[in-house]
Amino acid sequence: MGWGGGFRVTNEGRPWASIPPRLAAEVRRGLADEMTEEIHRRIPEYARRWDDAFAAVIHSAVDRVIDEVLRRVTDQETSAEPVAEFFRGIGHSVAREGRPLDTLQTAIRVAGLTVWRRISADAESLKLSAQLLCALGETVMLIQDEVAAAAAEGYAQAEAAVAGELTRRRSRLVNLLLARPPASAEDIIELARVARWPVPRTVAAVALYERRQGVGRPALPPDILADLSRSKPCLIVPDPDGPGRARQLDAALTDWVAVVGPTVRLSEVSRSMRWARQGLDLVRGGVIADDSVVRCAEHMSTLILFRDEELLAALSTRQLAPLAHLRQSQQDRLAETLLAWLQAGRNANEVAVRLHVHPQTVRYRLRQLDDLFGERLQDPDLRFELEIVLRARALLSGSGRASETPEGQVITLRR
Template identity: 55%
Template structure:
């Protein structure tokens, strides 16, 4: 509200003659009718039956404005709270009905023009001076600004409240979709309708890494459910395999560390987020190499399988790589690397040499050592399969170990630290 004497126009209600109020009071009903007729004829939204609720609210607003204006001319200190509160309520109502303030603001301008015309006619009868007439015009515009500001404030409050409630519903919907065991489809459909989220055929869940520093959260399209307040910020993407959807998702998540789980039916969203979180955990540990960008769990399924039960694979490593346990760490690393390359290359020494960038004779020397250590185990297909599993897990940990010491990798090799070190595979 503009304070007395400090408005943009520099004049105040105190400068108006009190007798002007008495003259206006006797004409309020006809002025109200004139305003309403002009508003209805020029604004289609207000062209409603005179006995309808909308028209009743319009008449009530016009009459309140006119009576308050006259009362304030008679008493410049008259309390403006009732009329401004009324217009805040109108603003909230327009927001609740999904309308903008355009029609109301147009109605206020038309009403102001009618009021100004009637005031100038009355001023001529009362022989009001030009200066006083100018003051009347200024306070009338000031008054319109006050009411428009009150309506805009109510409108903004209602919009903010509605947005907050909608966000709460969408977060609750995300909770239901991620529930394990899953909730019934009826509960999902009901809350989805309340959250204005069309239930898709399929979804993919996304687990986001925490942004570094002051990085701003991305803006998501309205059909993506998002909750960035979770311990692991999470999303639901509807119909992720639809035409053009992959590009939209990649652009939306550009600059984030985001893991997209597998595409699943809506009822299985919990499974998608579980795989996305597991993949994110391996990314954050360095097992899967990435620091930013979009990562898809389905491209790393073999790694996820390897690390699904780390205690189990550690126990298998202790058993199958026991022949290396007595060697120095450097020897363990070289022989484990050679053995994995040999298993992956169809047991071809020359191909192993190319993979490892060493001389074939060096490879043959290491292979003789491995034959001495493992003996007939290297002839058994089942044991070779077990060896490849544990060596792949060891290689992933070794490749992405940051400090170079590779303690977990050596543990996977059945290193010299004994059983306690072997259990350290998953660290």
């Protein structure tokens, strides 16, 4: 018996309306096994894990597609939603299992190709008309597209859910790493495992501040933990001294004020973060220059110097008391000269070179300093403390934060 002779196709986007139900049932016979075997043969990843449970999933998916074709042929008003919902679930499961969407889409294409090959092979024996052959082919392609789109949608939904959960786990991991006292190694390792974060040997904390609002999330390598939603945004960088790591951070953080703390063991992340945040305060205050990503390792003396500014101010008041009665301009000149003299090994000519003034001017200022400080300048301990407070004063002057002290008052340091 021939199919489709003298028969007019008016599908209007529903080609299955042209297919007699008996023909669909005829084509269906044995097709599920054929499609399953072809998927098994063409996709090595699926073949490697061809256990009973996985085979049942494939068989179920194949049967669902074939049943959908028959359903549409016999019921012209049927909805595509049930099969779409089924394949959204398949896509969701594939994503949750960590398998790629590309492989699933390949399986769908292989299944469609197998159906079309079967139809083509049976076309002559079934005496299919050209109209019916086209209707069958178009039906296969349309359902294949619907199935692929539904699977992709389910996959994307699952990936978004997984990504959201992963972000939450990584945020908890950041909190755990920064906890004081430090969390146990076992707790860190377990949370790192579920957060998909390889536990490194060394790390560095990074304190961040937006240069302007709405700069967006930086494009960071996946092994860098980032928590930008907290009140003090931060990163935890594994293997911070590894090859190329500095370039990665410089490239990713151009829109952020960023300070990298010292490299430490994993149990000492909070210490690295403490220094990074202090460094960030000094950068934002202008004491440390904001040159790309700032690294604490290059500014350790400044960090130590400003670890306790109240104590530093008290030391400054005490040791610079001989300058207190001078005008501000005189204080500035003599403080600058005294610092250069201490740094130059008490060589007047070197001081003149450093300050770009005449050596005679330097000698005049040094005589003034000798009159003000007297024999105290011969005390190495005093010279050490003087250099500390004068260095701090110079840094603050460069940042615009040096105190303007009225005549008759001692020089102080303030934030």
